[in-house]
Amino acid sequence: MRVSKPPSGLVSGRPGGLPAVTSAGGKGFADKLARASGSDKARAATATQPAAHAGRAHAVADIAKALQAGQITPQAALDRVVERIVSRRVGSNGPAAVREELGAALRQTLEDDPMLAAKIRALDDG
Numbered sequence: 001m002r003v004s005k006p007p008s009g010l011v012s013g014r015p016g017g018l019p020a021v022t023s024a025g026g027k028g029f030a031d032k033l034a035r036a037s038g039s040d041k042a043r044a045a046t047a048t049q050p051a052a053h054a055g056r057a058h059a060v061a062d063i064a065k066a067l068q069a070g071q072i073t074p075q076a077a078l079d080r081v082v083e084r085i086v087s088r089r090v091g092s093n094g095p096a097a098v099r100e101e102l103g104a105a106l107r108q109t110l111e112d113d114p115m116l117a118a119k120i121r122a123l124d125d126g
């Protein structure tokens with residue numbers, strides 16, 4: 001295979017009409033990142049993340065407590081979690097067909113995903 005020169009109409013280097021690109025280097029990016037993360041806005045956004053995550057964890061805490069107390073079976077707990085997810089995503093007044101389809105898709109995913117299926121089997125065993 002032979003490599004040849006580009007056609008004579010092309011000039012090596014930066015194409016004309018485009019703005020020049022300057023390199024900020026590693027320090028420039030690090031400085032920008034430090035300034036951005038040091039802003040009040042960034043700190044406020046970061047501070048709310050753990051609270052938001054905690055709210056999601058508590059969304060099914062009552063179901064987990066009932067399961068641990070032996071008040072419900074693992075399958076009933078799973079059904080309640082799926083129903084709660086469907087209600088949060090579609091809404092309690094959402095179309096029945098959409099609710100059914102989303103619930104079926106979630107249940108199918110729980111069955112098809114090996115890691116999730118193993119965790120669900122562990123609930124039945126434990």
